[in-house]
Amino acid sequence: MTGRPSTVGAAWAVLRNDLRVLFLAPAGWVFLTVCLFLAGLMFVGAVAETGEASLRPAIPQLAVTLLFTLPLITMRQLAEEARTGTLELLLTAPVRVEALVLGKWAASMVLCLGLLAATAPFPAVLFLYGAPDPGVLATGYLGLFACCAAFCAAGLFASSLARDPTVAGALSVLLLLPSWLATAAVDWMPASFAPALRRVSFVEHLHGAATGVLDSGELAWFASVTVGFLLLARASLALRRWR
Amino acid sequence: MSEHRAAGGWNELLVTALLVASLAVVVELADRHPVRVDLTEEGAETLDPDTLASLAMLEAAGSEARITAFSAQARDPGAALHDRELRDRLALLEQASPRVRVRFVDFDRDRVTAEQLGVSRYGGAVVEIGDQRVDLTDRDLFHYRTGATGREPSFIGEAALAAAIRRLISPDRRTLVLLSGHGETPIFDRGLGELHGLADRAEEQGWTVRTVDLLRDAGPGRAPVVPSDAAAVVAIGPRAPLAPSEVQALRSFLGDGGGVGWFVEPRGELPSFLVELGVGLEDGIAMDPATQIPHLDRPLLRYGRHPITEVLGEQDLTTVAAGAAGLSTTPTDGVEVSTLLQTGPRGWLERGTEQPPTWTEGEDEPGPVLVGVALGVISPHPAARPGRRGRVVVVGDVDLLRDELIAGAPGNATFVTNTLRWLMGTETPMTRVGRPRRVRTLTLDEHQLDVVRLWLVGGMPLLAALVGVVVSRTRRTR
Incomplete structure (x- = not known):
């Protein structure tokens, strides 16, 4: 008789398994290809328009790109398992739900790290043709990483709700869309709405990171959104267990 | 169950x-309690201490400042950067004080607000406290230069915004008198004297700047006197000697505890009241191996210990002079001498005419060469009245006040402002001022941009796709 594995050990196992699925199947590479293409377009467009030796003008656009592309990865993570029936097996196995959620989230984050690493030519171009501020670059990447963390968590929650990956993907975009639209709404809604809209806008919360500032308020926002969605994903799976 | x-x-x-x-x-x-860590190289996302001091004054006064800023004309090159920089800087002010309310207005879309405030130009700002206001123009807020991408704006308006707040809180407007009538360099003639930056600096402090010809203003048969509202008198590059009665007026003003600033070029002349204080003008030009390249006659100056230069030394901000005269000092009773500016020990006083100027043993004077000095004049000096302390600054250069060096050298704006603050006897702390926020730009031509586009939009994704295909095939063959 084997004992119940520790949460970290189980999460590690889930992470390794999901990474194998992501990198050995075309999905992960399609995601990387699409993301790099869109990110390249955004970056070159920003450079051509502003001539700035900074990632700053591209960062909000890169984040929006992630909003629409990350669901390609997260939509499959739980919904696909639900569709094929393996989720039921996982939920009845002696694995804590936390380990399952953390492992899946960590796998998508590893892919995001790979994506961010693959954008290294962007700062290389900036250094080649200008003198960018390394501090601004560092915080810019930190901001994008925070975005990835929050979007992956939201995507995972959406994936935990649906039994079909496509529905999960659409749900994930729908969950995050208001946060993006709030940015644009600040300009045309009555001024009294502006503070509330700014609070929910992820673009507004990227401002410090894009300009070279580490802001505890912004970091706390991304951390809370991430943890919040992970908690919701955990609750969603746990409720399936109780059904 | x-x-x-x-x-x-x-x-x-x-x-x-x-x-x-x-x-x-x-x-x-x-x-509600944010902690911000500015990781930019130049601290670009941190407000100047000068600005924070103004915000503290606002808080202490219990007033609320409303800043309405207007966009640049959309079709102007660099308009997007202009508007973004302006929004960012205003947001910093708003974050720093709950008593600052900012509003950014698109001049093209919201003409009503512009008309309500009586604003008819793009790119400026209106600072209001109560029913008082200060209008700032685009030129007060931005400096433009032509770069690789066209017209590139640098935000220079933080000091102007802080000064506007200070001016609205404190109705006490001190007067800075600029001496005229001796061939002094004019500061209000834009483009001619190119000293308008100095007037801007004084305006930013909320001072009234007035040009005074002591002899002419006194009228025939009357002894000239320094106007009673003057806190300091500054002479910029006088070329003709002062009349004895003018010297007497300035000596008397100094003895009463006034401030006198004297900016003089090589082969200029110091009035006798300054010579009495032990200051002399050397024959020659101050040189240093460390210069503002490519100008060999623009030494990067070192600082002595004085409140004016303290922040410059601490923050390693270099003040640059151009073709500066060397000064000398002689110990004199009742005069406290402090070095402000001097060349490094390897500098020298160039007395020859060879080009490029080089150190010549026996002809040139070895350094360090004194270029700026501050004097405190107290009893028992005959000019000083008991209990009063006169303040004097003598600088062997006018060019360091020029717009080009105020904008182009890291320390000149701060040196000039702090010198004026000290002479005017203000309580304002001697802080760093006038730091331009530069937008770093790329030097990228069309061909290079095409290469970058090809590589980043085409090459990188293609590489990722190829790796994916290889991984997928390898897996299948196994």
Whole structure:
């Protein structure tokens, strides 16, 4: 008789398994290809328009790109398992739900790290043709990483709700869309709405990171959104267990 | 069993809801008490101490400042950068003080606000406290240069915004008198004297700047006197000697505790009251191996210990002079001498005419060469009245006041402002001022941009796709 594995050990196992699925199947590479293409377009467009030796003008656009592309990865993570029936097996196995959620989230984050690493030519171009501020670059990447963390968590929650990956993907975009639209709404809604809209806008919360500032308020926002969605994903799976 | 499951489910939901609610509290707390760490190289996202001092004054006065800023004309090159920089800087002010309310207005879309405020030009700002206001123009807020991408704006308006707040809070307007009538360099003629930056600096401090010809203003047969509202008198590059009665007026003003600034070029002349204080003008030009390249006659100056230069030394901000005269000092009773500016020990006083100027043993004077000096004049000096302390600054250069060096050398704006502050006897701290916020730009031509586009939009994704195909095939063949 084997004992119940520790949460970290189980999460590690889930992470390794999901990474194998992501990198050995075309999905992960399609995601990387699409993301790099869109990110390249955004970056070159920003450079051509502003001539700035900074990632700053591209960062909000890169984040929006992630909003629409990350669901390609997260939509499959739980919904696909639900569709094929393996989720039921996982939920009845002696694995804590936390380990399952953390492992899946960590796998998508590893892919995001790979994506961010693959954008290294962007700062290389900036250094080649200008003198960018390394501090601004560092915080810019930190901001994008925070975005990835929050979007992956939201995507995972959406994936935990649906039994079909496509529905999960659409749900994930729908969950995050208001946060993006709030940015644009600040300009045309009555001024009294502006503070509330700014609070929910992820673009507004990227401002410090894009300009070279580490802001505890912004970091706390991304951390809370991430943890919040992970908690919701955990609750969603746990409720399936109780059904 | 089903009741047990339902209870478990509700318990799960309740715990999650509580945890999510506690996260909301954490976000709220972090939002209310933010900690910001500026990681930019030049501290570009941190307000100047000068600005923070103005905001502290605003807080102490219990007033609220409303800043309405207007966009640049959309079709102007660099308009997007202009507007973004302006928004960012205003946001910094708003973050720094709950007593600052900012509003950015698109001049093209919202003409009503512009008309209500009587604003008819793009790119400026209106600072209001109560029913008082200060209008700032685009030129007060931005400096433009032509770069690789066209017209590139640098934000220079933080000091102007801070000064506007200070001016509105403190109605005490001191007067800075600029001496005229001896061939002095004019400061209000834009483009001619190119000393308008100096007038801007004084205006930013909320001072009234007035040009005074002591002899002419006194009228025939009357002894000239320094105007009673003058806090300091400054002479910029006088070329003709002062009349004895003018010297007497300035000596008397100094003895009463006034401030006198004297900026003089090589082969100029110092009035006798300064010579009496032990200051002399050397024959020759101050040189240093460390110069503002490519100008060999623009030494990067070192600082002595004085409140004017303290912040410059601490923050390693170099002040640059151009073709500066060397000064000398002689110990004199009742005169406290402090070095402000001097060349490095390897500098020299160039007395020859060879080009490029080089150190010549026996002809040139070895350094360090004194270029700027501050004097405190107290009793028992005959000019000083008991209990009064006169303040004098003598600088062997006029060019360091010029717009080009105020904008182009890191320390000149701060040196000039702090010198004026010290002479005017203000309580304002001697802080760094006038730091331009430069937008770093790329030097990239069309061909290079095409190469970058090809590589980043085409090459990188293609590489990722190829790796994916290889991995996929390898897996299948196994």
